[in-house]
Amino acid sequence: MxxxxxxxxxxxxxxxxxxxxxxxxxxxxxxxxxxxxxxxxxxxxxxxxxxxxxxxxxxxxxxxxxxxxxxxxxxxxxxxxxxxxxxxxxxxxxxxxxxxxxxxxxxxxxxxxxxxxxxxxxxxxxxxxxxxxxxxxxxxxxxxxxxxxxxxxxxxxxxxxxxxxxxxxxxxxxxxxxxxxxxxxxxxxxxxxxxxxxxxxxxxxxxxxxxxxxxxxxxxxxxATDPLTGLMNRRSLDMEITRQLANEKRNGECLSLMMIDVDYFKRLNDKFGHPAGDEVLRRLAHLMQSVVRTNDYIARYGGEEFCILLPGTTETQALVLADRIRRLFTDLIIEWDGNIISSSVSIGVADTEHDAHEAHSLLSAADLALYMAKHQGRNRVVAFSTYGQHDVSVIANRA
Ligand SMILES: Nc1nc2c(ncn2[C@@H]2O[C@H](COP(=O)(O)OP(=O)(O)OP(=O)(O)O)[C@@H](O)[C@H]2O)c(=O)[nH]1
Known part of the structure; x- marks a missing residue:
């Protein structure tokens, strides 16, 4: 050559x-x-x-x-x-x-x-x-x-x-x-x-x-992410729930799901403005990130509603964590534009041991538990497994 x-x-x-x-x-x-x-x-x-x-x-x-x-x-x-x-x-x-x-x-x-x-x-x-x-x-x-x-x-x-x-x-x-x-x-x-x-x-x-x-x-x-909070969005959470449920079926570990909703968020937006509401959502996201383990998944599920997926966690353990989040958020003081903002959250908890083995039923169980927490007066944590025993008529009314 x-x-x-x-x-x-x-x-x-x-x-x-x-x-x-x-x-x-x-x-x-x-x-x-x-x-x-x-x-x-x-x-x-x-x-x-x-x-x-x-x-x-x-x-x-x-x-x-x-x-x-x-x-x-x-x-x-x-x-x-x-x-x-x-x-x-x-x-x-x-x-x-x-x-x-x-x-x-x-x-x-x-x-x-x-x-x-x-x-x-x-x-x-x-x-x-x-x-x-x-x-x-x-x-x-x-x-x-x-x-x-x-x-x-x-x-x-x-x-x-x-x-x-x-x-x-x-x-x-x-x-x-x-x-x-x-x-x-x-x-x-x-x-x-x-x-x-x-x-x-x-x-x-x-x-x-x-x-x-x-x-x-x-x-x-x-x-895959929510631009406001940087957390996973609903689409990614749905995929993760399906993946974790498959794991749970393979190794028999319990999977818990928390659904968290800010109380009277509309009032808060109306009183302090939308940017203040956004800041509250960011601070709540940050607070949740600081308390969960690295293998838990936090997502913004929509509006002022968040979910935490907890692999290898029972309902009782999830309830303890949920109550810690609730208390920490109630104590959180947010300064915005010269105003002091404080708020609270209601949380519904469900798990695969007591309540559901499919993605959609786990989500609806947590959602119904959250609904019950709102119905009982807000700023509280409710587990789906105790829900039916407390007030079955609420489910019927909601449906
Ligand atoms: N600032 C802000 N507000 C939002 C966002 N997404 C949804 N919202 C507002 O969140 C409010 C939700 O109101 P509702 O569904 O009536 O619930 P709530 O006022 O929190 O009442 P409860 O859930 O019953 O305690 C609505 O006013 C939405 O406009 C967001 O990204 N930022």
Whole structure:
């Protein structure tokens, strides 16, 4: 196979510019994803400066060395900073500046001031090696589970280019003085350019995959959570109840469900305003999060109604927790717009041992218990299992 390094560099440049365009378009639609724009600009700058560098002759013109070094240095620095930004870290803006400066001094000084092609090429590839290892490291440590494939693909692409840079540095020592040049066609050099351009393509594809998967995860979260409180929404709770009931049937553990409703919430809204009502709902959500275990599920079931699903919990244990929530919420003082707001909740509790084994019947059991708590005067906790014995007529009237 005959691979001309200059041609390969042009191919590499074209790949970069093409992917820069695609990343640029994608980043337009994903404003909230940090790093995407930096990847697009990084790819574009590297592509353009590779195209310029492929035309370099000896002795090199100042403008070609200047533009090539600034372009590659800034482009590489932007890719690195893009990864850091994507991972929620602070960008190191000195990286592109230092890289550009060292590349320029190396390529200009060691070709025009003194002619040291071996050292010059070695330093260029050493810098390539360092920045690609830094990018691979930033990608491969503490990988977020949902983005594993994309992180691995990008990390391995950077690692491959770093290894190709090492191969090129080692190969330099086997070349004679007459064959040492950036674009010599012997040894590993043509293959370095070929495989690096392929790795560059894989890396840009991985960046796109990272953005795409992040957007898909964000959409999934939006569809599963309540925007006001950040809790699960009704749809996710319904799915979780079905999942937990299947578990309960398998291992025989009891599952409890609490239904919580703010008392006289309409009055509260009318008196203090809707934003104050929203704040009360947020504070109640926060309070419930602070008292339940990590494997319990809290959801906003609608309006001012919440549910807590408690795996491995009996009705008696759920009643204790429900009463703690009720008392804590009654004691909660909320300051809003110069007003002091306090409220209370009514809670209905049902479980799979006494009351129901299907999702819809568990939900209606908790709902009926809640209705009973309201009917008995509010600010109280009622279990469905004791409900029928207390006042069966209430169920009949409600139905
Ligand atoms: N601030 C605010 N209010 C909401 C929200 N969702 C529903 N509401 C209000 O919650 C109120 C619920 O009123 P009702 O169903 O009559 O219940 P209540 O006034 O709490 O009376 P009881 O439940 O019988 O104690 C309605 O006025 C809704 O407009 C919300 O997201 N924010």
């Amino acid at each position: 005959q691979l001309d390094p200059r041609t390969m560099l042009i191919v590499w440049a074209a790949i970069n510019v093409m992917f820069a365009g695609m990343l640029g378009l994608i980043s337009q639609q994903s404003d909230n994803i940090r790093g995407a724009k930096q990847w697009a600009w990084g790819d574009l700058l590297i592509g353009l400066s590779f195209a310029i560098a492929s035309q370099v002759s000896f002795p090199p013109q100042f403008i070609i060395v200047f533009l090539g070094s600034i372009g590659v240095g800034t482009g590489m620095g932007l890719l690195y900073n893009g990864i850091e930004a994507f991972r929620g870290k602070r960008c190191s803006y000195w990286v592109p500046v230092v890289l550009s400066l060292v590349l320029f001094l190396n390529n200009y000084g060691l070709s025009t001031v003194i002619n040291e092609p071996r050292l010059r090429i070695f330093i260029n590839f050493f810098l390539f090696f360092v920045i690609h290892v830094a990018c691979a490291r930033a990608l491969l440590i503490r990988i977020e589970p949902g983005l594993r494939t994309a992180y691995w693909l990008a990390g391995l692409s950077f690692s491959l280019i770093a290894m190709l840079a090492v191969a090129r540095m080692i190969n330099l020592f086997f070349l004679t003085n007459s064959t040492v040049s950036m674009f010599n066609t012997t040894g590993v050099n043509p293959y370095v350019f070929f495989f690096a351009s392929m790795a560059q393509m894989a890396m840009s594809l991985a960046f796109m995959l990272l953005i795409n998967t992040t957007l898909a995860n964000q959409l999934k979260n939006l569809a």
